[in-house]
Amino acid sequence: MLVRAVNPLFIQPDATGIQVSSPLVPTRLRIGPEIAELLISARTPLSVPEAECGAASSRLAAVEQLLALGFLVKAEEDEPAPAAPSPWDAWGPVAWWFHQRTRNVAFLPAEQVGDFRSELLTRPRPSGYAHPGPETPVLLLPRVRRPMTMSFQDVLEQRRTHRTFTGQPVSLDAFATLLHYSFAPLRFSDCGDLGVTQLRAAATGGARHETDAYVAVFDVRDVSPGLYRYDAIRHGLLPVDARADREFWEGLTSRQGFFTTGSFALITVAVAERMSWKYRQARAYRFLLQDVGHVAQVVSMTATALGLGAAITGAFQDDLVDQALGLDPGSEFATFVMVCGIPRTRDDGMPLDSDFPSKPWDLS
Numbered sequence: 001m002l003v004r005a006v007n008p009l010f011i012q013p014d015a016t017g018i019q020v021s022s023p024l025v026p027t028r029l030r031i032g033p034e035i036a037e038l039l040i041s042a043r044t045p046l047s048v049p050e051a052e053c054g055a056a057s058s059r060l061a062a063v064e065q066l067l068a069l070g071f072l073v074k075a076e077e078d079e080p081a082p083a084a085p086s087p088w089d090a091w092g093p094v095a096w097w098f099h100q101r102t103r104n105v106a107f108l109p110a111e112q113v114g115d116f117r118s119e120l121l122t123r124p125r126p127s128g129y130a131h132p133g134p135e136t137p138v139l140l141l142p143r144v145r146r147p148m149t150m151s152f153q154d155v156l157e158q159r160r161t162h163r164t165f166t167g168q169p170v171s172l173d174a175f176a177t178l179l180h181y182s183f184a185p186l187r188f189s190d191c192g193d194l195g196v197t198q199l200r201a202a203a204t205g206g207a208r209h210e211t212d213a214y215v216a217v218f219d220v221r222d223v224s225p226g227l228y229r230y231d232a233i234r235h236g237l238l239p240v241d242a243r244a245d246r247e248f249w250e251g252l253t254s255r256q257g258f259f260t261t262g263s264f265a266l267i268t269v270a271v272a273e274r275m276s277w278k279y280r281q282a283r284a285y286r287f288l289l290q291d292v293g294h295v296a297q298v299v300s301m302t303a304t305a306l307g308l309g310a311a312i313t314g315a316f317q318d319d320l321v322d323q324a325l326g327l328d329p330g331s332e333f334a335t336f337v338m339v340c341g342i343p344r345t346r347d348d349g350m351p352l353d354s355d356f357p358s359k360p361w362d363l364s
């Protein structure tokens with residue numbers, strides 16, 4: 001009999017052994033090194049005699065089991081290797097492992113929630129606030145809120161990614177208002193023995209609010225250019241670095257030109273321990289990335305309501321950005337870089353680079 005391994009097939013050693021899985025097979029399997037070797041050699045059609053004895057018969061039994069599960073399929077001589085299904089052919093094993101190992105996790109039944117909370121309390125709860133220390137100077141921002149009179153419908157319809165800006169300075173009040181609504185708590189919630197949690201404009205898994213903000217100021221009225229951490233509780237800026245180098249940030253963000261005319265940049269940072277303290281499965285990393293999408297949308301919509309525009313990029317040099325911000329290696333990391341300013345727009349408020357369809361949409 002001629003067999004071949006299903007494609008794609010992912011074989012991963014981990015702390016407890018070797019796991020095999022495939023997007024085309026509903027189960028994943030723990031295997032020993034011999035089976036791993038068998039599957040690897042079946043990446044091209046492998047001939048297995050149908051009547052075997054001794055060690056060869058246990059190999060035949062393994063082949064039959066793998067056929068029944070779907071990790072092996074019957075092959076034809078000279079059959080071209082089938083293409084792997086999208087998107088895993090493109091994204092490969094790293095994405096696949098994360099995807100499938102974080103799916104279908106067991107969530108706690110209601111009767112175990114009490115035990116879960118008690119277990120949580122055995123570990124020190126990380127602060128929801130990065131204490132700067134009393135000696136750190138803080139540049140307090142205005143607490144007046146710039147009125148946002150644009151209708152919600154207009155905000156929804158006008159929000160666009162803006163990549164070019166007029167180069168005019170942004171007013172301090174608009175800047176402060178954007179930080180407030182995007183990153184500061186608007187209310188607080190009493191969570192009993194789990195402490196007081198922040199409630200911000202964006203929803204977040206378990207009210208963990210692990211997203212903090214750093215700000216690179218280039219041209220904001222009354223704020224010295226430089227890099228700051230936003231102190232969401234005191235609504236102020238903590239100086240990190242007096243340099244504000246547009247060219248440096250361009251280099252860290254694939255030279256897309258956002259920094260040429262942007263007035264300031266917001267770098268969202270995950271303080272991951274706030275999340276991992278409560279959610280201890282790998283799936284929590286998904287929550288963290290989902291959370292920052294919420295935050296970025298609040299930034300983008302608030303910017304629109306304030307007459308500003310925002311560009312967003314996930315294309316940045318992680319290590320260099322984290323180092324520039326002076327983050328705690330490993331436990332804090334940048335998740336997005338956003339650039340804001342007064343956008344250059346067409347008469348209808350759309351970005352100058354908007355290309356409207358000149359021909360009908362081919363829906364095929």
Ligand SMILES: Cc1cc2nc3c(=O)[nH]c(=O)nc-3n(C[C@H](O)[C@H](O)[C@H](O)COP(=O)(O)O)c2cc1C
Pocket residue numbers: 159160161162163256312313314315
């Ligand atoms: C996760 C993410 C990453 C993005 N990265 C980039 C980027 O690197 N460069 C860019 O020009 N736009 C980037 N964008 C903006 C998208 O291109 C933009 O949202 C999309 O074209 C739709 O346009 P709109 O935001 O005006 O609706 C990104 C958006 C998101 C949500």
